[in-house]
Amino acid sequence: MDKNKLVIILSAFALYFLSAGFSYFIFSKGLAGGLTDSPIPAPTLSNGQVTFDESLPKTQECPLNGVKYSKQQENWWQKHRPLGVMIENHEESRPQSGLSGADVIYEAVAEGGITRFLAVYYCQEGGILGPVRSAxxxxxxxxxxxxxxxxxxxxGGANQSGPADAISQISDYGWSSYNDLNQFSISAPTFLRDEDRIGHPVATEHTMYSSAGKLWGFAQKQRELTNVDKKNNSWDEDFVSYKFSEDISASERPASQSVHLEFWNNKNYYVDWTYDPKTNLYKRNNGGSTHTDLxxxxxxxxxxxxxxxxxxxxxNDGYENNIHLLYQTxxxxxxxxxKDGERVDATWKKTNRTARTILTDAKGNEIKFNRGLIWFEIMATDSTITVK
Structure with missing residues (x-):
C-alpha cells in the first residue's frame, strides 16, 4: 500500500471517530438545545421498600394531595392505582405502621367509640402497613x-345483612376477587401476622400486616390491575383531583392553634392537633399521647x-349490641x-358513592388544600370540637 492511500485511510478513520464523538457529546449532554432528555434513573429497592433519589428536582404534582415529587417518582406511581388500606386504632394497635406514608387519611369510629383509618397510598410507598382490620x-x-x-x-368486614353489610356491598360493586384485597382470600406472604412487631403482647386481631409494594404486586400479578384494568381502561379517567395552593409565608402564619376532637365519650380516642408555624404542619396526639409511626x-x-x-x-341490623354504625356520607x-393555622368554616357535598367529596367556603368557592397530607376526621354532628 502506497503512502498516499495509507494517509487517506487513516484520515477517514480519524474523521469518523471525531464525528461520532461529537454527536454523542451533543445529544447526550443536551448541547443541541435539549433535543433529548437524560434517561430517568429507576428507583432502588432497599429491604423490600422502594426508595427515590431525593436530590432530583421535585416538579411533578401528586394528584391526590398536591405534593411535588421527582419525575423518577412520578414514573413509578404511574404504573399502579390508588390503594386504600384499613388500619386500626385500638389502643393495643399503637403505634401503627405506615400512616406517615399515606397521601390521604380518613378517620371515623368503627365501633364502641374506637376509631379506624382508611389510609390511601399512591404517590408514596408507605413501607410496612398495619395492623390491618376489617371493612x-x-x-x-x-x-x-x-x-x-x-x-x-x-x-374481612361487617357482613350482617342490612345497610352496614360491607362485604355484600363489595360484591355488589363488582369488586370481589378483583380490586378488593380481602385477606380472607389472599394467602401469605401478601398478608402476614407479626405478634412481636409492636413490642408488647396484643390480641391476635391486632397482628395482621402487609405493605403497599406487596399489595400492588399482588394486584398486578393475580388481578391484572396496574394503572389500567383488564380492558385497558385507566384508573383516573373519571378521577377528580382537589385544588392545591402553596403554603403561606412564615411571616403570615399565626403563632399557635390547637384543635381538640372528641370521638364519643372515650378519652383514649380523643385527638389533639397542635399547629407548628415553623413547618406549617399540625402535629397529632391521640388519647393524650404523642401519636407516632412505628x-x-x-x-x-x-x-x-x-x-x-x-x-x-x-x-339496627340485629348484630350483637347493635355496634355497626352508619354515616351519612x-x-x-x-x-x-x-390549614395555615387558620379555621375555615365550610360545607361538604357528595352526590353519590363514586363522586368526590367537595368542600366550599362561605362564598361557595372550592377550598384549596395545602400541598401535603390531607387528614379527614369524620365525626357525628353533635361532636365536641374545641379550637384555640
Missing amino acids: RTYFLDFISEYGNYPLYAHV NNKKQLTAKNVVVLLMRESNA KGTGKAIVF
Missing part, C-alpha cells in the same frame, strides 16, 4: 372516590385537617378545614 360501609364510599376500581385492602418513630403530622360533620346512626353538611 366498614362508609369507608367504601370514600375509597370509591379514587377512580375506577381502586384497590381496597382489609381483613416505621420511622416520628410523630404523625398533617398539612390539612378536615372535619366532616355527618349524621351518625346505628345500623352522601348529601351535604357542615365541615371545618384547618
Whole structure:
C-alpha cells in the first residue's frame, strides 16, 4: 500500500471517530438545545421498600394531595392505582405502621367509640402497613372516590345483612376477587401476622400486616390491575383531583392553634392537633399521647385537617349490641378545614358513592388544600370540637 492511500485511510478513520464523538457529546449532554432528555434513573429497592433519589428536582404534582415529587417518582406511581388500606386504632394497635406514608387519611369510629383509618397510598410507598382490620360501609364510599376500581385492602368486614353489610356491598360493586384485597382470600406472604412487631403482647386481631409494594404486586400479578384494568381502561379517567395552593409565608402564619376532637365519650380516642408555624404542619396526639409511626418513630403530622360533620346512626341490623354504625356520607353538611393555622368554616357535598367529596367556603368557592397530607376526621354532628 502506497503512502498516499495509507494517509487517506487513516484520515477517514480519524474523521469518523471525531464525528461520532461529537454527536454523542451533543445529544447526550443536551448541547443541541435539549433535543433529548437524560434517561430517568429507576428507583432502588432497599429491604423490600422502594426508595427515590431525593436530590432530583421535585416538579411533578401528586394528584391526590398536591405534593411535588421527582419525575423518577412520578414514573413509578404511574404504573399502579390508588390503594386504600384499613388500619386500626385500638389502643393495643399503637403505634401503627405506615400512616406517615399515606397521601390521604380518613378517620371515623368503627365501633364502641374506637376509631379506624382508611389510609390511601399512591404517590408514596408507605413501607410496612398495619395492623390491618376489617371493612366498614362508609369507608367504601370514600375509597370509591379514587377512580375506577381502586384497590381496597382489609381483613374481612361487617357482613350482617342490612345497610352496614360491607362485604355484600363489595360484591355488589363488582369488586370481589378483583380490586378488593380481602385477606380472607389472599394467602401469605401478601398478608402476614407479626405478634412481636409492636413490642408488647396484643390480641391476635391486632397482628395482621402487609405493605403497599406487596399489595400492588399482588394486584398486578393475580388481578391484572396496574394503572389500567383488564380492558385497558385507566384508573383516573373519571378521577377528580382537589385544588392545591402553596403554603403561606412564615411571616403570615399565626403563632399557635390547637384543635381538640372528641370521638364519643372515650378519652383514649380523643385527638389533639397542635399547629407548628415553623413547618406549617399540625402535629397529632391521640388519647393524650404523642401519636407516632412505628416505621420511622416520628410523630404523625398533617398539612390539612378536615372535619366532616355527618349524621351518625346505628345500623339496627340485629348484630350483637347493635355496634355497626352508619354515616351519612352522601348529601351535604357542615365541615371545618384547618390549614395555615387558620379555621375555615365550610360545607361538604357528595352526590353519590363514586363522586368526590367537595368542600366550599362561605362564598361557595372550592377550598384549596395545602400541598401535603390531607387528614379527614369524620365525626357525628353533635361532636365536641374545641379550637384555640
